[in-house]
Amino acid sequence: xxxxxxxxxxxxxxxxxxxxxxxxxxxxxxLTGLGVVRYYTGRIEKIPEIKGTDIVSAVMIKPDNxxxxxxxxxxxxxxxxxxxxxGGNYDVNRAACENSMIDILCHPELGRRDSGLDHICVKAAxxxxxxxxxxxxxxxESYKRQRVYIISSMMKNIKLCRKYNANVITTSGAIxxxxxxxxxxxxxxxxxxxxxxxDAISSLSMLPIELVKKNxxxxxxxxxxxxxxxx
Amino acid sequence: MAEPRFLPPSxxxxxxxxxxxxxxxxxxxxxxxxxxxxxxxxxxxxxxETSNVMLWSIQNLYDEKSQRGxxxxxxxxxxxxxxxxxxxxxxxETKVIIKVLGVTGTIxxxxxxxxxxxxxxNFTEEKR
Numbered sequence: 001x002x003x004x005x006x007x008x009x010x011x012x013x014x015x016x017x018x019x020x021x022x023x024x025x026x027x028x029x030x031l032t033g034l035g036v037v038r039y040y041t042g043r044i045e046k047i048p049e050i051k052g053t054d055i056v057s058a059v060m061i062k063p064d065n066x067x068x069x070x071x072x073x074x075x076x077x078x079x080x081x082x083x084x085x086x087g088g089n090y091d092v093n094r095a096a097c098e099n100s101m102i103d104i105l106c107h108p109e110l111g112r113r114d115s116g117l118d119h120i121c122v123k124a125a126x127x128x129x130x131x132x133x134x135x136x137x138x139x140x141e142s143y144k145r146q147r148v149y150i151i152s153s154m155m156k157n158i159k160l161c162r163k164y165n166a167n168v169i170t171t172s173g174a175i176x177x178x179x180x181x182x183x184x185x186x187x188x189x190x191x192x193x194x195x196x197x198x199d200a201i202s203s204l205s206m207l208p209i210e211l212v213k214k215n216x217x218x219x220x221x222x223x224x225x226x227x228x229x230x231x
Numbered sequence: 232m233a234e235p236r237f238l239p240p241s242x243x244x245x246x247x248x249x250x251x252x253x254x255x256x257x258x259x260x261x262x263x264x265x266x267x268x269x270x271x272x273x274x275x276x277x278x279x280e281t282s283n284v285m286l287w288s289i290q291n292l293y294d295e296k297s298q299r300g301x302x303x304x305x306x307x308x309x310x311x312x313x314x315x316x317x318x319x320x321x322x323x324e325t326k327v328i329i330k331v332l333g334v335t336g337t338i339x340x341x342x343x344x345x346x347x348x349x350x351x352x353n354f355t356e357e358k359r
Contacts, residue, residue: 028254029330140318178326181317185331188313197310 003183003200004208006058007106007133007171012037012045013038013060014084016176023053025177028087033208035169035171046068056212059083067187073101081215084133085136085145086110093117097125103211104169105213107135109153117157119164126166130156131207135172136181156193167209168195170203244285248335251343253298255350261293261300263323271315276327284308285358290348292338299332301341309334325346 009015010022017025018121019036026034038045040061047057059080063069069092070083074144077083083103085096096105105125108116125132125207134157137203138150161168170190174180183204190200217223253259265288270282285305293300304312317330335341 025254029328045281136317141319175326178328181328184328185313185317188310189317191310192314 001183001205002032002209003030003186004033004035004054004056004178004212005172005174005183005186005204006033006056006104006169006208006212007084007173008034008180009037009173009175012036012047019048019055020050021054021177022174025180026053029180029182030095031180034214035208036221037084044076046231049085051062056081058084060084060086060113061154063088063092063095064089065091066228068094068101073099073169077101078219081212081219084154087116087133088112090116092120096213097121097130098128099130100128102128102130103215104133106133106147106171107138107173108132108157109150110135110138112153115153115156117160118158122157122160122164122166125161126164130168130171131167131169131211132161133173134158134168134170134193134203135173135199136171136186136189137179139161139189140179155194161223162195165230167207168199169207170200198218246285246303246311246336247343248289248303248338249309249312249316249334250299250301250341251301252330252332253322254300254330255322255325257325258295259298259322259327260326261290261295264271264293264300267319267322269324270318271327272312275318277309277316283306284312286312289338292342292344299346301338303344335355 008022010017010019033056035056036047037058038060038062044059047055057080061072063072079198084106085102087093087105087108093105093108093116096102134154139147142150170186172180172186185202187200190203191197273287287300287303313331319329331347
């Protein structure tokens with residue numbers, strides 16, 4: 001089964017390893033696709049072309065407020081295959097969920113004691129097709145009580161997503177190649193946190209594949225709203 | 232001294248064998264690995280749940296050359312064990328990733344599917 005990990009950092013952002021090293025590790029772990037994330041700082045770093053793994057050009061924006069998020073999203077939406085928002089601030093989380101140009105809201109519970117999302121956000125995320133991320137690095141790099149808080153927040157978010165049929169995407173969020181994991185292992189984490197096993201596996205295979213395909217078609221002007229190609 | 236008899240199969244708990252491979256820069260020693268797995272299990276599940284897992288590692292099926300091994304657990308804890316193995320970052324001083332190759336119901340199928348190409352020490356092939 002093809003697995004996509006859509007959130008991996010390299011030396012192009014805050015990661016420690018180069019794109020080549022990360023792609024090599026993805027091959028060893030059996031990942032089909034990899035989302036190489038860069039932060040938007042006025043310009044977008046170019047990803048070197050490497051054969052063997054499907055590399056998705058992903059950009060993460062770190063807005064301060066709703067206006068900033070809307071303006072930045074509008075500016076770069078047509079330049080990247082995947083647009084992610086750095087979550088953590090409730091206002092930003094909610095603005096991201098209400099913006100249909102955003103693909104993934106990353107770690108909404110980052111740096112918070114609560115889960116960072118409520119029923120209004122998740123309803124909006126479902127309506128606007130924004131996926132909520134379950135970030136494995138948050139669990140991996142926390143210990144004891146902190147890990148308990150994070151797991152608890154993620155469980156709450158997953159429960160809300162199940163209730164309102166919002167999309168959940170599981171990623172490793174790795175900043176080194178040793179933080180990466182296989183697709184089935186990441187799916188097991190989401191399953192243990194409360195998502196059905198089928199949906200958990202889909203959050204790493206079917207959902208990311210469809211998301212990337214849809215965005216690539218939009219970028220190539222091969223997709224129009226309301227028009228469907230019949231084989 | 233008398234010992235309790237084996238339970239009939241219907242009363243034994245169902246088990247699964249998880250075949251894993253370690254990705255690391257340096258070879259990993261079996262004893263360190265088992266200690267790390269136990270610590271990770273106890274941290275993640277706690278003492279009460281760990282006692283339900285029926286965790287068992289099989290020493291003579293761990294191959295230090297290919298870094299592949301098998302652990303046994305109860306069938307309803309397989310997903311938990313996947314998480315526990317993926318939460319392991321280091322064994323001793325070595326950075327590792329533990330990749331699950333597959334889950335089987337018997338040692339025989341685990342050996343045939345995932346370990347047959349490896350050099351199995353202290354293991355004699357069954358003769359039919």
